[in-house]
Amino acid sequence: MNLNLPAFLLQTALLLLLSPLVTGCIRNWKAKLQNRRGPRVWQPYFDLAKCLRKDRVISEHASWIFSAAPCVLFFSSLLAGLMTPLVTTSPPLSLFGDALAVVGLLALGRFFLALGGLDPASAFGGMGSSREMSIAAVAEPALMLSIFTVAIGAGSTDLGRIVTVAQGPGWQLLAPAHLMAFAALFVVLLAETGRIPVDNPATHLELTMIHEAMLLEYSGRDLALMEWGASVKQLVLMAILSNIFVPIGLATGHSISDLALGLAVFVAKILLLSAGVVLVETVNAKLRLFRVPDLLSAAFVLATLALFSTFLFGIK
Amino acid sequence: MNTDALSSAIASQLVMLFAALMLVLQLLLVAQQMLLVAVRLYALQSLMLTAIAGVVAYYYNAPHVYIVAVLTLAGKVVFLPWLLNRIVRDIKIHKEVEPLLNAATSTLICLGLAVLGFIVARPFTTLERLGSNTLAIAVTLLLTGFFLMFNRRKAITQVLALLTVENGIMLAAIALTSYGMPLVVEIGIFFDVLVAVMVLGILVYRIRESFDSVDTAKLTRLKG
Numbered sequence: 001m002n003l004n005l006p007a008f009l010l011q012t013a014l015l016l017l018l019s020p021l022v023t024g025c026i027r028n029w030k031a032k033l034q035n036r037r038g039p040r041v042w043q044p045y046f047d048l049a050k051c052l053r054k055d056r057v058i059s060e061h062a063s064w065i066f067s068a069a070p071c072v073l074f075f076s077s078l079l080a081g082l083m084t085p086l087v088t089t090s091p092p093l094s095l096f097g098d099a100l101a102v103v104g105l106l107a108l109g110r111f112f113l114a115l116g117g118l119d120p121a122s123a124f125g126g127m128g129s130s131r132e133m134s135i136a137a138v139a140e141p142a143l144m145l146s147i148f149t150v151a152i153g154a155g156s157t158d159l160g161r162i163v164t165v166a167q168g169p170g171w172q173l174l175a176p177a178h179l180m181a182f183a184a185l186f187v188v189l190l191a192e193t194g195r196i197p198v199d200n201p202a203t204h205l206e207l208t209m210i211h212e213a214m215l216l217e218y219s220g221r222d223l224a225l226m227e228w229g230a231s232v233k234q235l236v237l238m239a240i241l242s243n244i245f246v247p248i249g250l251a252t253g254h255s256i257s258d259l260a261l262g263l264a265v266f267v268a269k270i271l272l273l274s275a276g277v278v279l280v281e282t283v284n285a286k287l288r289l290f291r292v293p294d295l296l297s298a299a300f301v302l303a304t305l306a307l308f309s310t311f312l313f314g315i316k
Numbered sequence: 317m318n319t320d321a322l323s324s325a326i327a328s329q330l331v332m333l334f335a336a337l338m339l340v341l342q343l344l345l346v347a348q349q350m351l352l353v354a355v356r357l358y359a360l361q362s363l364m365l366t367a368i369a370g371v372v373a374y375y376y377n378a379p380h381v382y383i384v385a386v387l388t389l390a391g392k393v394v395f396l397p398w399l400l401n402r403i404v405r406d407i408k409i410h411k412e413v414e415p416l417l418n419a420a421t422s423t424l425i426c427l428g429l430a431v432l433g434f435i436v437a438r439p440f441t442t443l444e445r446l447g448s449n450t451l452a453i454a455v456t457l458l459l460t461g462f463f464l465m466f467n468r469r470k471a472i473t474q475v476l477a478l479l480t481v482e483n484g485i486m487l488a489a490i491a492l493t494s495y496g497m498p499l500v501v502e503i504g505i506f507f508d509v510l511v512a513v514m515v516l517g518i519l520v521y522r523i524r525e526s527f528d529s530v531d532t533a534k535l536t537r538l539k540g
Contacts (some may be wrong), residue, residue, distance in 0.1 A: 175329070176336030183340075297420040298347060301427040302340065308434050309336065312452050 007254075008082065008092040015081040018267070019231040020044035022238070022274055027202075029278045044231070048224050056220030059120040069116030070218065070225035076109035077232040085163045086239050087262040088251045098157040099147045102240070103140070106192075106233060110136055113226070117214030124206060128213025131289065135198065135210070138296035139191040145303035146181040146188070150244050152310045153177075159240070166247035180306035182245045187299035189241055189277070191292075193234040196281040198292050208286065235270070242269040327375040331491055334364045334371070335450040338487065339430065342460050342480055346426050347419040351410055351472055355400045358476050358483075362392035365483055368450075369490050380499040384490065387506050396479065396513055403517050404472060407524050415467050422467055429459040450491040457484025471520045471530045475513060482509050 024041045031038020058066060080102045082093040097105075114132050117125035151157045154165035191198045194211035203209055215226055243250060249265030251258035287295060341361040348354045366388045373381035404410065415422065433456035440451050461481030465474050486505070489497045524530050 176332050179333070180336065180340065294347060294419040294423075297423055298343065301343060301423050304427055305339065305343075305430055308431060312434050312438070312449055 004092055007088070007090075011082055011086060011092050012078065014086060014263075015078060015232050015235060016228070018270070019235040020048060020228070022235055022270060023231040025271060026274050026278055026281075029275065030281055033278060033282045044227075048228055051219075051224035051227070052221050054220040056218075056222050059122075059217060062120045062217070065112075065115050066119040066217075067222065069112040069119070070222040070229065072112040073109040073116075074225040074229035074232070076105045076112075077229045077236060080105040080109075081232055081236045081239075083159065084236050084239050085160050085243050085250060087259060087266050088254070089164050089167070090160045094158060094160045099151060099159050099162070100144075100157055102159065102236070103144055103147070106236070107136075107140065109229065109233065113214055116218070116226075120217045122217055124209075124213045124216050128210050128216075131210045132214060135191055135292060135296065138293055138300055139188050142184050142296065142299040142303045143188045143192070145300070145307050146185040147240070147244075149177055149181040149303065149306040149310055152307070159244070163243055163247050163250055164252075166244065167250065167252075177306045177309040178245060180302045180309070182241070184299040184303035184306065185241050185245075186276075187295060187302075189234075189237050190280065191296055191299075192237055193230070193277075195277055197284050197287050197295060200286050208289070238270050238273050239266075242266075242273050323375070327371055330371050331368050332449060334368045335453045335487060335491065338364045338483065339453050339456060342457055343423055343426055345476070345480065346460060346464055346467075347423050349411055349415070349419070351404045351470070352401065354473065354476055355397050355404065358400075358479060359393050359397040361480065361483055362388060362396075365486055365490070366393060368487065372490055380502075381490065383499060384502050384506075387503070388486070391506060391510060392479070392483070396510070399513065399517060400472065400476070403520055407472075407520065407530060409470065409472075409530060415469070417467055422463070426460045426463060429463060430456045432456075433459055450487055454484045454488035454492070457481065457487060469531045469533050471516070471523055471532050474532065475516045475520070478516075479509065479513065 021041065021044070024039070024044045027043070028038045028041045079093065083091050083097045083102050083105075085091045085094075110132065114129035117129035117132070119125075147157070150162055150166070154162040156162060156165075190196070194201050199210040200208055201211065204212055206213075211230070215223065218226055243266075246269060248269075249262055251262030338361050341357050341364065345354055345357045345361070348357060366385050369381055369385035369388060372378070373385055417425065434452045437449075437452035437455050458481055461477050461484060464480065465477035468474055468477065482505070489502065489505075520530055523532075523535065527534050
């Protein structure tokens with residue numbers, strides 16, 4: 001098994017091109033549900049293109065970390081995406097890392113995002129970073145535990161292997177452990193992508209923003225990389241959630257028809273999941289910041305219970 | 317795989333699924349502060365119990381378990397929640413002001429209790445029988461029910477906690493014994509709970525009348 005260059009390039013292109021679309025769909029559908037017309041589905045592409053063309057303004061107090069953070073965030077998300085099975089069961093970089101590496105890369109991106117918020121010494125950025133880290137401290141264990149729950153069933157932490165086992169016979173889709181892990185991972189998805197019960201992606205209100213607070217000082221192509229990296233990360237998490245728990249239609253071979261079918265099913269699953277996120281965002285109010293740990297600790301408890309029930313109920 | 321083995325596999329998966337949902341609902345109940353929502357969660361939990369009874373009755377073809385299912389449905393999904401709803405509306409207290417421990421801490425403690433329940437029940441779960449694994453969840457419901465009872469101050473929530481404990485016992489009774497317990501025992505337990513809740517309901521009214529509150533922490537002094 002060596003590096004498959006076409007697969008590598010194709011998956012990179014898919015990650016980069018599909019992720020703004022997902023963000024755009026979520027924004028558009030959310031607006032529709034609230035009886036607004038909303039921005040067009042492909043608006044994020046235009047935003048990115050515009051930001052990439054523009055000059056950037058950097059605070060004179062900022063150090064090199066400020067400029068490095070967007071690149072680190074962008075490339076760590078992209079690398080994590082290349083280790084995640086999207087369309088085929090064998091992701092191009094699966095040789096280089098498993099689920100732990102994916103979680104670690106996402107954590108690295110978040111670390112630099114928080115540093116980038118702190119670096120220009122603006123009050124809002126620091127506040128956003130501190131909030132982001134305190135939420136991540138609870139969300140990350142829940143993410144790990146839910147992935148471990150399925151990893152135990154598959155006997156491997158390799159995401160490609162997990163998906164392959166999940167496609168085989170004897171995999172119980174409705175096992176309680178899987179349902180609990182799915183629910184926990186969904187809450188983690190909402191928290192990590194800054195969705196409404198945890199963070200409001202559409203606000204610039206000082207008291208409530210988390211993700212936006214860290215991006216306040218960024219402009220030009222740095223902002224574009226930050227936004228793009230965040231949407232790639234969102235796509236990666238969604239892919240993990242949908243492909244591990246609903247491993248339908250992933251291509252096992254490399255023939256064109258397999259890949260086309262896999263791509264169609266993948267896009268359908270991601271859009272369906274986005275619709276779920278939109279529904280949750282629309283029917284829920286944003287939680288008070290001090291109530292967020294309650295929600296996340298519920299996710300953590302669910303994930304732990306899921307892990308324990310794999311031993312109790314003996315999946316496989 | 318023949319149809320018998322298949323139906324057995326499906327039945328045990330369904331029982332496990334519903335039992336796990338009962339546990340999840342219990343945890344939501346522990347984190348919940350609004351009394352009306354808590355009552356609704358309890359009703360849902362009882363509905364899961366009804367579903368388990370239905371599956372067990374169908375699988376073993378045992379008519380008296382159907383009766384238990386119907387009784388559970390009528391009593392614990394419809395009647396008791398309705399009664400508790402009425403009490404909550406009458407005493408006009410909709411929110412548990414402050415539990416002794418906050419939601420995050422109490423869910424974590426319940427996680428510990430669940431792990432304890434799982435460990436305790438582990439030696440008994442190797443039996444290759446329908447729903448034998450639900451013992452762990454029954455024990456957990458029992459433990460978390462007791463925890464809920466002393467974590468809350470309002471008499472209503474304490475009644476709810478008692479009811480979830482009883483749900484745990486019923487779960488063990490239905491899913492663990494091969495045909496459920498004898499009907500007489502089931503009906504006995506059922507009416508015990510029914511009467512207990514009605515008496516407790518009246519007691520809640522009385523507490524409120526004489527103390528202007530349903531906070532049981534205030535019941536430390538005798539009033540003349």
